[in-house]
Amino acid sequence: MNKTKETLVISFALFSLFFGAGNLLLPPLLGYNAGEDWFLVTIGFVITAVIIPIFGILAHAKLQGTMFDFAKKVSPLFSLLYCIIIYVIAIAIPSPRTAAATHEIAIHPTFGTSPLLTSTIYFALVLVFVLNRSKILNFIGKFLTPLIVIALLLVIVIGLSSSQLIPNETVFETAIVSGVLEGYQTFDAIGAVVVGAVLIVSLNYNKEASFKDKKSLIRKSGFIAGLGLFVIYAGLISVGALYGSQIDVDLNLSSDMQRATLLRGISSAALGEFGKTVLSILIGLACFTTAVGIIAGTADYFKGLIKDSQKVYVITAVVSCVFGVVVGQLDFHSIIVIALPILMFTYPITIVLIFLNVLPEKYASSIVFKLVILITFIFSLPDVLAFMPFEVDLETIKNSIPFAKYSLGWLLPAIITLVVVNVYKQFTTKST
The missing domain is CATH 1.20.1740.10 (Amino acid/polyamine transporter I)
Incomplete structure (x- = not known):
């Protein structure tokens, strides 16, 4: 063929x-x-x-x-x-x-x-x-x-x-x-x-x-x-x-x-x-x-x-x-x-894993993976709890997180974590 x-x-x-x-x-x-x-x-x-x-x-x-x-x-x-x-x-x-x-x-x-x-x-x-x-x-x-x-x-x-x-x-x-x-x-x-x-x-x-x-x-x-x-x-x-x-x-x-x-x-x-x-x-x-x-x-x-x-x-x-x-x-x-x-x-974890794996290796080290996935997990919890069979008051939490009302509260924290960890790595590498 x-x-x-x-x-x-x-x-x-x-x-x-x-x-x-x-x-x-x-x-x-x-x-x-x-x-x-x-x-x-x-x-x-x-x-x-x-x-x-x-x-x-x-x-x-x-x-x-x-x-x-x-x-x-x-x-x-x-x-x-x-x-x-x-x-x-x-x-x-x-x-x-x-x-x-x-x-x-x-x-x-x-x-x-x-x-x-x-x-x-x-x-x-x-x-x-x-x-x-x-x-x-x-x-x-x-x-x-x-x-x-x-x-x-x-x-x-x-x-x-x-x-x-x-x-x-x-x-x-x-x-x-x-x-x-x-x-x-x-x-x-x-x-x-x-x-x-x-x-x-x-x-x-x-x-x-x-x-x-x-x-x-x-x-x-x-x-x-x-x-x-x-x-x-x-x-x-x-x-x-x-x-x-x-x-x-x-x-x-x-x-x-x-x-x-x-x-x-x-x-x-x-x-x-x-x-x-x-x-x-x-x-x-x-x-x-x-x-x-x-x-x-x-x-x-x-x-x-x-x-x-x-x-x-x-x-x-x-x-x-x-x-x-x-x-x-x-x-x-x-x-x-x-x-x-x-x-x-x-879905949030899968999306983040996909993009981290596409990134060049220098921006996607093991510590980047760990922290970005952890933050994604934490900030996606309100979306999961909203579908649970028991009552949970999520209004205060969702109002304080950007895009949370659209079920995308994890997005900005994940991006910020990715940027901050990479910037920190750059500074620590230069200082040594």
Whole structure:
């Protein structure tokens, strides 16, 4: 395979591993609610759902190890706990969420089958792919992703060309911040550290490629995949906004049903009855490839953790798929509700780890990692406590921390800590 073709295949595979249930369902309703501010909300969404995840891939290109390498500068124990938490979250929330979305939007409306049957068949197929992991990137990159992209572009292009271009008024007070927070729910920053590890393992099957060649290939593929995600997200958000006056979304429904109703309405308006078929295929493929990436990444990690045992890989894959069937019985909305407090805890730490790993070594020493992560953890606690089942008075705390009311109270303290520690190091180095 020549380099250009290989880059495109890897880019398509990366795009597909990122693009799952949330990535398809969240943007249209976000655009619908943003209305006339759809462009601003797109900027916010792209920050957390495109830019940060692609930085995650760039960090993988630099490290070319496992996810353990992302946090080992904090401490080996912290990294071990972080990896286990992230992988458990991945198989407990985003992976089953793909099955729930596939059932609710693609399968049940057409066949009326039970969630158990859908989840069982779905994860049986996922398991087949995961157990043949050396072929994952090629198959997804060559065959599945082009189908996803073609279906998405059909809905977006025809939708935009046939829309009356009359958006609703925005319901958001601060559109960019609303976009940033909605981007959290795609799990793409966490996805970057998980699927990036899958990419590294898959590329390592090619023993001839040098570290430098793989670094270049991963970086180029990451940028192309990021561009594709940006185009699709912007398209889905704009279509959602511009169909605002044409599709009746019942605000009394749960948010997941609102998302499903809007997406069905857009697909039907753009492509007629054929749109329902396209949407079903699109949902199934987008969700399926993401589930494969998540479970393969989890199995890879535990395999490496326990003497590179293939038996551990198989057991982890089977357990992950069985767990996916069980949790997949929940509806999409319930899984998101469970996810929010966990996201508020893990997302800030993951984002900070991604950026610290991208920085040049002289600005990202072990002490920098330790202190910045500690401060990020402390200042993200109010966001986590806000979702706890018990009452906690957080108003005084949130009013005293910049951006805390937007669930970003950790951001400025983390940046200040990074700068102060590096400045202090510079002065102490000069004085000695």
